[in-house]
Amino acid sequence: xxxxxxxxxxxxxxxxxxxxxxxxxxxxxxxxxxxxxxxxxxxxxxxxxxxxxxxxxxxxxxxxxxxxxxxxxxxxxxxxxxxxxxxxxxxxxxxxxxxxxxxxxxxxxxxxxxxxxxxxxxxxxxxxxxxxxxxxxxxxxxxxxxxxxxxxxxxxxxxxxxxxxxxxxxxxxxxxxxxxxxxxxxxxxxxxxxxxxxxxxxxxxxxxxxxxxxxxxxxxxxxxxxxxxxxxxxxxxxxxx
Numbered sequence: 001x002x003x004x005x006x007x008x009x010x011x012x013x014x015x016x017x018x019x020x021x022x023x024x025x026x027x028x029x030x031x032x033x034x035x036x037x038x039x040x041x042x043x044x045x046x047x048x049x050x051x052x053x054x055x056x057x058x059x060x061x062x063x064x065x066x067x068x069x070x071x072x073x074x075x076x077x078x079x080x081x082x083x084x085x086x087x088x089x090x091x092x093x094x095x096x097x098x099x100x101x102x103x104x105x106x107x108x109x110x111x112x113x114x115x116x117x118x119x120x121x122x123x124x125x126x127x128x129x130x131x132x133x134x135x136x137x138x139x140x141x142x143x144x145x146x147x148x149x150x151x152x153x154x155x156x157x158x159x160x161x162x163x164x165x166x167x168x169x170x171x172x173x174x175x176x177x178x179x180x181x182x183x184x185x186x187x188x189x190x191x192x193x194x195x196x197x198x199x200x201x202x203x204x205x206x207x208x209x210x211x212x213x214x215x216x217x218x219x220x221x222x223x224x225x226x227x228x229x230x231x232x233x234x235x236x237x238x239x240x241x
Contacts, residue, residue: 047133048125049073049101055119061100064093071100073116078206082223083107101135109164110224111204112184127183157241158233162226171236 053059053072061072069076071092075085080092085103089095092103108130113120132140158171166182173180176191184192186202193200196211206222213220218231 047101047138048123048129049104049133049135051123052104052116052119052125053097055122056116061097062093064091071095072097073100073104075100075103078221078223079107082221082225083110084225098135101133105131105133105135106225110229114186114203157237160230160233160237162230162233164229168229168233168236171233171241175236175240 050059053061056074057063057072059072063072064070070080073092075092077091080086080103083103083106085092085095085099088099088103092100095103107115108125108127112127113125113130116123116125119125134140158168169184169188170180170182172184172192173182173188176188176195178188178191184204189202189204189208190200192204192212193202193208196208196215198208198211204224209224209228210220210222212218212224212232213222213228216228216231216235218228
């Protein structure tokens with residue numbers, strides 16, 4: 001994804017194409033760059049996130065080719081920063097596999113699998129299975145608010161906690177006049193874009209995020225993280241629910 005600028009909206013990830021270096025594909029297991037070898041995460045637990053990383057970067061979690069995307073899941077700098085990744089490392093390639101998956105799960109809550117438009121399909125990534133992975137053990141963890149089956153109604157107010165789970169998504173759907181199932185599909189995203197005055201292309205990228213941030217009174221940086229979600233939840237409570 002381009003960083004926050006005037007380029008058209010793009011999803012969080014590069015477009016899921018296999019990386020190419022010096023005319024050849026990156027080899028799973030190692031990457032020769034600048035005279036040294038960067039080891040891959042051989043032996044790591046095989047989760048849906050590992051399958052996404054295999055598609056995005058041939059499972060090299062410390063890759064940085066200078067193309068503006070970093071790590072196994074190919075975060076842009078602004079997305080990594082906006083979703084709190086810099087508590088671990090300046091760019092994603094410097095963080096551990098588990099830390100990258102943890103931040104990817106925050107992105108998944110906001111943008112859905114479409115943040116990795118090609119590789120999510122190839123890997124079979126869904127909101128449910130992506131959030132169910134414990135990034136540090138590779139096992140499925142007990143369900144919580146963000147991993148429960150979608151809600152069908154939104155009685156009462158949202159908890160203002162900065163977590164975009166099914167209830168917050170249902171509030172967004174209600175705002176856009178859409179059926180409420182707690183999962184934002186492309187039609188829901190287009191309805192949201194119309195509400196905030198962004199181009200209704202069904203992709204939540206930096207331009208849409210900036211428009212939303214202006215609407216709800218969040219910091220306008222084009223990266224949808226917990227601060228933006230908190231302001232959105234407050235706005236929905238005061239104006240929609």
